[in-house]
Amino acid sequence: MGMTMAEKIIAGAAGKESCKAGDIETVTLDRLMSNDGTTHLTIDMYNNLKNPHIADVDKLVWIVDHNIPADSPKTAASQKKMRDFAREHGIRFYEGEGVCHQIMMENHVRPGELIFGADSHTCAYGALGAFGTGVGCTDYLYAMVTGTSWLLVPETIRFNLNGKLNEGVYARDLILTIIGRISANGANYKAMEFAGPGLATLTMADRISICNLCVEAGAKTALMEVDDIALEYLKAHGREPKAIFKSDEDANFAQVIDVDLSEIKPIVAKPHFVDNIVDAKECQDVKIDEAFLGSCNNGRLEDLRVGARIIKGKKVAEGVRFLVVPASRAVYKEALKEGILDTFMEAGAMVMNPNCSVCWGACQGVIGQGEVLISTGTRNFKGRAGHKDSFVYLASAATVTASAIKGTIATADMV
Amino acid sequence: MSESFTAKIWVLGDDIDTDIILPTEYLAYKEINDMKPYAFSPLRPDLASKIQPGDMIVAGRNFGCGSSREQAPEVVKALGVSCVVAKSYARIFFRNAINNGLLLIENQELYDQVKEGDIAKVTPGKSIEVNGKTYEIASLPDNLMEILNAGGLVKAMRKRNGLD
């Protein structure tokens, strides 16, 4: 009986020939990412252990990205605790360099790896054929101390991608459509695997965006077959694959869904659920107060280029705050060289330092009572971006930029 | 303004700046009353809870230096502080205090002569008596007395606009 990609990666990490969905396996982790959202809690627990030690410090990557620059003495203290600990133990440490998942993609993730991240969007690493999954700080601590953890081998939903996205339609629209179709818990505990001829039409930025959002359908992880595009990205960033896995022809999938990319349309996820999707044009009467282009989901160079093309020579609508937040320093610098940052600044957008920004809802661009944000961020839960009585719509970089220009929710062809 | 009152003294130092009187973090609270617990918090976190209505503050030179935040004198007034006696005041704070009807008294000696908890008898425009000693104090210029007597600038303007 064949195995899925997920099963193969876990079997490898468990030192076994094979495993199957539903098994519980003890695995050795390849990498452990943690950010300033929770690391201070992990450290507190670590310090309470009887014999605290780190199994393999080279596997740890700690990243300050949520509240940078710090916005309160409390967050500053959490970050100091993290910085001091990383320094003392020689943990790879990034601060202010960008959103954790983007930094991991640029610098660490390799195909075939099994990675825990103390952040739900760790599933983004599937874009490079790595099994990334989000864990809480207790699980993280256990893995940090022992180098291992246990995992329930997930079933896999396989998405066969066919065709090509139309002009003006983006990976973001695709994954929101998929989440809308299978619902916000449609992939609970499962792996979402993407393959098929349509995959070759998607850039790495598209792929990261798709995998990143799979947790919003409840998925444990997302995985994509590793092809030349992925290998080129890896090479360009100076890394080699650990192992390249592919689901067997006779692997057992919980479900196989065919997706025709050419049928996807610009989509908006309305408040307050990611699967509350509608045709973007249905929202054109919604007035916005703020727009956000950025995050681990859509803050890459390709996304900024899309926005810049649309806004070049135009202005942000009066009274709208348009936050543009490159996902990493590398993205910031490329965008700077290409003139994209200036295009946004000229148009009246606010270019921010690379970080999680308003997607995290605490550090920058917090919205007030009754305000409406259109965002390329990952979530639109109630109160996610600020006041409990505020509203977040999720959309693509193109739709967000067009909306910033118009002042109401709009698609790129409307501005 | 000339009626005497007695007040318990709280002593603060030189250069009590507006960030000490009310840190920036709390400036955007909607109501001055909500800011009260945070007054003087960088220097003495428990002071705001100890000050009782009618108490007075005695300080050194340059009281209220720094920002133009009017929340600073407003919060002192909201705590019920009857008056501040300092060696000198920063000018923006001084104007803001007068405009809000908070009595400020300039006196060079008192700060060096009293300790926290002493009880003083204050007669505005005339004198302060404490520990058996009397300190003369000057009255304010006429144009400021007008604002103070009107009960602050808002009331003066309402009068001007025929509202009161």
Add this chain to the structure above:
Amino acid sequence: MGQTLVEKIIGNNVNKTVKPGDIVTVDVDWCMVDDIMVPFAVSKFEEMGFDKVFDPDKLVLIYDHFLPATQVDDSRHFRVGDEFAKKYGVKNVHRTEGICHQLMTEAGYVKPGQIAFGTDSHTVTYGCVGAFATGIGYTEMAGILGTGQLWLKVPETIKVVINGKLPGNVSSKDVILRIIGDLTSSGATYASLEFSGDTIDDMSIASRMTMSNMAVEAGAKCGLFAPDEKTCQYCNIEYTDDIKNLRSDEDAEFARVMTYRAENFVPVLACPSLVDNIHPVSEMAGKKVDQVFLGSCTNGRLEDLQTAAKILKGKHVKEYLKFIVTPASRKIYRQALADGTLEILSDAGAIITTPGCGLCCGRAGGILSDGEVVVATNNRNFLGRMGTSKVEIYLASPATAAATALTGFITEA
């Protein structure tokens, strides 16, 4: 008997000769209200019973302290401002353009000889173009918005004369810090601080802004520079005879004259927690630093960023040290993009934020915690200003800040 610059500016406004101590009522040329104070000024204005703004074109609303917003009620301030602007026909609203004090001259509002009031103490900055400008509370601002007028006492003048050429590692920030140290934090209370001499003549407007900006830290009512050709170029106006006359007469009477040789200045720091606690950088050298902040209305201008870039080019800031750069305005950000300054700074590891008040106002932008040390180019190091009261804040020039970012220890450039 001659007149000082401030006496001339106020005298011109009230159409009579004035002298220090006179109480006069002036017609206000410009009012600036920043985002923190908008809701308070608006409610006082309405409580006072006014139904129109005396001249909506003379009011400028600027959102800068709360940008980007970090608390759920911050955007209420923008909304109240926008509603007020709409209701009373105020067209000059800057929502995301940068720090108020940078914009008031950069965007072409305040000109030589004018009188401006703002709801922020660093309104004194506009003295850099020879305007009388000072900070007031929101209640007085509400009164001005209704009446167009404010009373003030004509100040005495403390004249500062500096001649000669400053050492290469000394900037106008070191100069003003030294002057504040000599004056003390209340030494210029109620007075007009006026800067002159050939060192001053050689300074850019940006450098002068740094000095005007910090005049309030010595308690001054205003910090003035006589307008010259450079000023007029910056303000995009003609250098007329009227403007030429805006300088203190030879025989004017000064409360105090302070004279300096430029060559004697050294890089200095304002040490915790008072702006007048001035020490040479060399004296504090070697102290470990956790964060460096380059920005604010004091030192967030292009020349400041360029100074830092020159020091950091091809190098990287110290490991585990955060170097936060916050350009003062959108225009400066774009200029620094265009000339490669931001690229150099980013390559060096700077965290470059969007223009605004940032860390200086102590609400966001790099807050610190107990036991941490920050070297910052802004104007205040008060207790608790950038986090807890156990944060040590050292104020410095952009050059000192950049040199310190490189080594992780307080370092003279």
